[in-house]
Amino acid sequence: xxxxxxxxxxxxxxxxxxxxxxxxxxxxxxxxxxxxxxxxxxxxxxxxxxxxxxxxxxxxxxxxxxxxxxxxxxxxxxxxxxxxxxxxxxxxxxxxxxxxxxxxxxxxxxxxxxxxxxxxxxxxxxxxxxxxxxxxxxxxxxxxxxxxxxxxxxxxxxxxxxxxxxxxxxxxxxxxxxxxxxxxxxxxxxxxxxxxxxxxxxxxxxxxxxxxxxxxxxxxxxxxxxxxxxxxxxxxxxxxxxxxxxxxxxxxxxxxxxxxxxxxxxxxxxxxxxxxxxxxxxxxxxxxxxxxxxxxxxxxxxxxxxxxxxxxxxxxxxxxx
Numbered sequence: 001x002x003x004x005x006x007x008x009x010x011x012x013x014x015x016x017x018x019x020x021x022x023x024x025x026x027x028x029x030x031x032x033x034x035x036x037x038x039x040x041x042x043x044x045x046x047x048x049x050x051x052x053x054x055x056x057x058x059x060x061x062x063x064x065x066x067x068x069x070x071x072x073x074x075x076x077x078x079x080x081x082x083x084x085x086x087x088x089x090x091x092x093x094x095x096x097x098x099x100x101x102x103x104x105x106x107x108x109x110x111x112x113x114x115x116x117x118x119x120x121x122x123x124x125x126x127x128x129x130x131x132x133x134x135x136x137x138x139x140x141x142x143x144x145x146x147x148x149x150x151x152x153x154x155x156x157x158x159x160x161x162x163x164x165x166x167x168x169x170x171x172x173x174x175x176x177x178x179x180x181x182x183x184x185x186x187x188x189x190x191x192x193x194x195x196x197x198x199x200x201x202x203x204x205x206x207x208x209x210x211x212x213x214x215x216x217x218x219x220x221x222x223x224x225x226x227x228x229x230x231x232x233x234x235x236x237x238x239x240x241x242x243x244x245x246x247x248x249x250x251x252x253x254x255x256x257x258x259x260x261x262x263x264x265x266x267x268x269x270x271x272x273x274x275x276x277x278x279x280x281x282x283x284x285x286x287x288x289x290x291x292x293x294x295x296x297x298x299x300x301x302x303x304x305x306x307x308x309x310x311x312x313x314x315x316x317x318x319x320x321x
Contacts, residue, residue, distance in 0.1 A: 019110030224301020
């Protein structure tokens, strides 16, 4: 467990205490306000996000707008709800047995509500300009990985509810490599940096998948890493997403240019804010999953380039000797 995990655990302990103090009815209503406020905020954040885009990077503007509207809507629901349920809680607590039951049962919705808040906070932190140290800590957090993955999994449905496209989503953009090259809507002044911590975290996730199935762990090949990084960086620079480069050709052309010999090779691509989200997406895609779990592959090069609030580009190169 790292610092992020410890903070989440501490928040859950506090949530349990809050649930006992507030009771089931009050904490259940608090959970419902968050569940309702999230899709409402997705619908309403658009105009504010567009306004902020003039002074902030587009992903940051959308995220700030979403969080602001979310807190505003949740606070409004919370105040109105507290006034509405207060008489019911007073009547319920007049009976000693019901009061005790209400307080004990309050632990569950209070903990769930805290998990929802933590998931949104971690997802927002990956997009906001918080620095790579924070992103690395979230990537390495066991609890954080699970929460962020749940946000990413829920976002397409929430985005559809809000009537928006994937690229206009307020928290994550997630793309997986496909046969067709896709054009990316990105600014010209991106600040691009290699992210070796993310590369190591992704290698760990790959090998966890393999060793849990009785397959040999992949060995990181230092010859492959610069090839993978170069392709990730080029996709940001030329604003495209795909295996076929207008400059360096196919993955096999890039391996040949680096004088790397192999009997079999494969490439996985992902564009996401989080290592965990990228990995989950790849594992849920049959073709990408096949590359990760192919027994013949023994070596891998992972190239992750960070564009800050605009996310990370992941290239995985697999080879068999």
